[in-house]
Amino acid sequence: MLTKWLRLFPGLPQQVAEARYFVAALMEAEGPRAVDDAVLITSELASNAVRHSRSGRQGGWFGVSVRFEDDRIRIEVIDEGGDNEPQLLDATEQQEGGRGLLMMAALAKDWGVNERLHGRSVWADLARAGA
Template sequence: MEAEGPRMVENAVLIVSELASNAVRHSRSGRKGGWFLVIVVLDDDRVRIEVIDEGGYDRPQLLAVNDWEEEGGRGLLLMATCAKDWGVKERTHGRSVWAELARAGA
């Protein structure tokens, strides 16, 4: 999805909010003394948002259509709808979840 200006900012804020709250809720980062890192990179053609956390037991994944009655899981789907692309990367001491927004005209 392409966006610029206020819509780009709204989408970026939504993605940061979702990924950061997931880091606290669903990873070891939510424990006392836990941490997570938010990285935002602005290029000519994209905005890349990455949240690095301490990892958890379950890999982040989109809800299946038949799981809509389950509590939670919709935020990642909403984030994926706003993003041009997204993914998960396991790291030595945690996990990275990233999303990219395409800038208008890119």
């Protein structure tokens, strides 16, 4: 059975918290561990959308999609695109920032980036309990 939710948010830093609340409410039935993992993933992806894409510009927006499937939950953040593609950095690099995707990838069963006509989406899959 497939259930999908989508919500759009203004591309403002304070809207990242609203995105976390949205996902937490949807994930409640999956249990506290799943809620915590989903909220952390949402926080990282939404923050990156606002900070590193055109979504953070005046009048920008980002979307959060949560799709429940039989064996997984996909959290996807859609943004307005940017100059650089999200990528994992080596944890030993002496660069400020860039460790959030490493943390997100450690929690996720799988993750990836999809380029879109007018932007991009970054998604992460969580395994469902019992799957």
